[in-house]
Amino acid sequence: LDAAAIEVLTVVLRDNTPAEPLLKKTLQKLGTKVTNLQRAKLGKRVLGVTALRSRLAYIVDYVDSVEMDKEYPGDNPWDKARHLWHTINEMADKDASVHAKDLLAAYMLHEEERDPKEKPPGIMFLSEKRLEQLKSVDPEKDLWEQLKEEDNPLRIAASCSLPFWLVDLWADQLCNPSRSHGGLPLAEVRKLAETTNVIAPVTLRVNRLKLGGRTALVQALLQEDLEAEFCQISPWGVKLKGGRPVGGIWSLGAWNAGLFEVQDEGSQLIALSTESVPGEDVLDYCAGNGGKTLALAAMVQNRGRVYA
16 A cells, blocks of 8 residues: 555656546556555545645655754744745655655654554655654644744645645735724634645435435434434535445445435535525536536426426
8 A cells, every 4th residue: 555655646746746546547456456445545645645745745844954953943944935835846856756755654654543542554665764753753843833823824834735825815815904804813814724634524415305304314324333413504414423434435225225415515505505496497507526416406306307
């Protein structure tokens, strides 16, 4: 798994190409050689590294700075834009596979979610010395807490692995006192930025043409040892408490029986906002995979038409 992850990440870093299609090809190539659990772990690691790339690069850069006896983070170097882009742009001359190994190890050590009872991941693709260097840093204490002491958009972008221009735009729109709302504290921008690093819940929409409501779906899922809870806003929505099931959504009996669709709560609310009723003709003018189209079809209850 580690070799496959490094192979994908090396190409991503070297060619600045999206990770998803490369990951898909790698999983297809592996086929039945890996279990569903292993496939899920590989996917989470590759996508986790690419999503938190600049944050992880800061950790690696910090370790390298300490090893070279630099004054770091003395003299507020975090406030210099050079540091935000240094490890992304100027490290192109560093061997991509070496950088991929550093980022993957930093992710596995400091960002990967795991059960507290679970043993730390075995990292065999780095030298013992390099591994100890990456283990020695405590990102929360050594980096992110320091960045919060005197917050600014650049520091938020660094710790949350977001483009500086985006955080700067948020700060202008939310915190500018000349805005109609009078300006919010910068802490609100950090909250917004931090939510982008939270894994979204697995959200389902009950098929009301087959079930009376969400309670029946929750009970059906419980029979498959899955705990679920109602969404806060959508009257159709149910969230899986444990996240993605081990065998995947498509292995569930409730899925095969057509009792639900996988759909985030926001998309459910868009369909709800149309207030479509049975017998109506509805035009879905921006259909993609058809998730909201199916929701609209349930709203017209097979007595209307949905054009998508």
